[in-house]
Amino acid sequence: MRFDSLINPVSESEPCGPDLDEIGDDQYLNYMMGADNRLPSRYLDAETGAPFDRAKIDLKTETQAIGGFLEQSRDLRLLTLEARLQALAGQIIAFSECLQALAGLLEKFWDDVHPKDFDGDFTLRQNTVGVLEDRTTVILPLQYAPIVRDQRAGPISLREYLVATGKAQPREEEHTLDVNQIIETLRSEGHRGVVDAIHSSLTAGFGALRTIQTVFDEGTDYQYSPNFDLLRGVLGDLRKLIETARPDLGSGNAEAEASPQAEASTTTGGEVTHIELAAAARPAAAAVSVTSHAAASAALLAAEQYFGRSEPSSPALLLVHQARQLIGKPLVAALEALMPDYAEYASIVIDPSVGFEFNMTKMRAIVEDYAASADHAAEETEIPAFEARTRAEALALISGVGAFFRSVEPSSPIPMVLGRAERFMSQSFQSILAELMPKKAAE
Structure with missing residues (x-):
């Protein structure tokens, strides 16, 4: 190297x-x-x-x-x-x-x-x-980085795959590929x-x-x-x-990612280094198990109360509160809460060639129609009594909620908001100020 x-x-x-x-x-x-x-x-x-x-x-x-x-x-x-x-x-x-x-x-x-x-x-x-x-x-x-460059298919990147699977919208005149073509190209002997x-x-x-x-x-x-x-x-x-x-x-990658101990033993041929042992022994914030939306709300409330009581100057207080308010809210409400100045410009494009899209007005109407006819049965699971007396305990709750939503509701913005809260938890006022203030003001 x-x-x-x-x-x-x-x-x-x-x-x-x-x-x-x-x-x-x-x-x-x-x-x-x-x-x-x-x-x-x-x-x-x-x-x-x-x-x-x-x-x-x-x-x-x-x-x-x-x-x-x-x-x-x-x-x-x-x-x-x-x-x-x-x-x-x-x-x-x-x-x-x-x-x-x-x-x-x-x-x-x-x-x-x-x-x-x-x-x-x-x-x-x-x-x-x-x-x-x-x-x-x-x-x-x-x-957008090419994994391979193929004479027939052209460059194959994660972007091409996301577009092919419908997880990303192609821009006008963007070259698109079939999913099978992408997989077969990556699988081909010539690119092995x-x-x-x-x-x-x-x-x-x-x-x-x-x-x-x-x-x-x-x-x-x-x-x-x-x-x-x-x-x-x-x-x-x-x-x-x-x-x-x-x-x-x-083979083994999913297990290794889920288990630091397992990956420590595979990355060094069985000899576990002190760095990898430390990673395996690191206090795992995800140790707090969150199994329902109601439990997630209770966990965030406990973390929020910790910051309000012990670290009121931390931006994490604002972000944890906002994340809690987003639980159970549809996409429209999330956009309005997180992007109030730009939410009105949001749209779900179905077919750009004919202008087939759902603008914000249409999305609101759909949400309101759903809310009027939906039958929301209350969750019957017992809600644990969460408490956070230290920053580490608050972090454990936040991480547990983030893991829950990444698993059961991948489209939720809550893990992103909580991830930012986690980052702010360890920053000084000077570094927080540098991020909060626009560059022109800082200059």
Whole structure:
């Protein structure tokens, strides 16, 4: 792997070299500023819906520059920047290699890797790896990244599969494929080597994220743990697509994802490392079992009461309350609650060629008609008595509710809202302010 040499110390006195940002290295600062300006502000064109043009990324030049700086300084900011560039360029394997390099540096040089903490405050380091959750430069690019390029079918990506299965709407003039054609192309002998390599890199990427999470958990006592829900989601979708076409590659993955102990024993040939053991032993927020919508509401109320009582300044209080209010609400109500300024523009497009769609007015009418005729039988299950006296207990409740809705109501926005609440729980006021205030106001 290209980054293998990074685990070697730069020098005995400074294992990770100097912090080029902190010392004001002009070449580093100029490069990072320029690279940031080269990243797109949105991935999909606002008018046409066309994705970002990968040709705008000069990977050779960018990776040479980043490699030169990494030789001088082991800096997570450089690796997360390259990860975003690789994603934008549609390079799944290279993106995974960046994740693995990040995990390796954090695991070996936690005390020395840049950016360091400020008197125990790891906000900057947390935010550095947090950019891997960015939809514009990571999540959407990975959806559009080609798994294979076929002479007949063209590029095959997760995006093509989502459109083919009806989970995403095609834009005008977008080339669409049949589901069977996608599966057969990925299954073909001619693409076996590439598909094997992509699948292996996705599995390695999952392992790297787990290591990063665990090192942060251990190093900050769970106070600055990053959240990778979106990234894990898209990597998981990519892997599931490949395993649908190639069931021979799927053996053991579901069990490994569900059981940290099981994956620890498979990723190291039976020898469990201390990092993987720590991941397996990490307090699992999902340990709180939520089995009904009524129980979910009660669990969130308990978490909400904890924040109102003990951490009233946390944005998590607002988000948990909003999530609780969304339980049992239809799509229309969710859009109005979460996107009040844009809800009226929402529509469900059935056939864009003839203008067949349900606008917000039509959707409201359908919901009202359903509400008038529906017979809502009360849930007969017994509701547990939830209580949260600590942040960890509140997190356990929140995670349990999120897991419940991901399982029984995948279309619910509640897991997304709660995921954001979890992330805010470990942030300082300064980092919260940076996210809440518009960039212009911050400048």
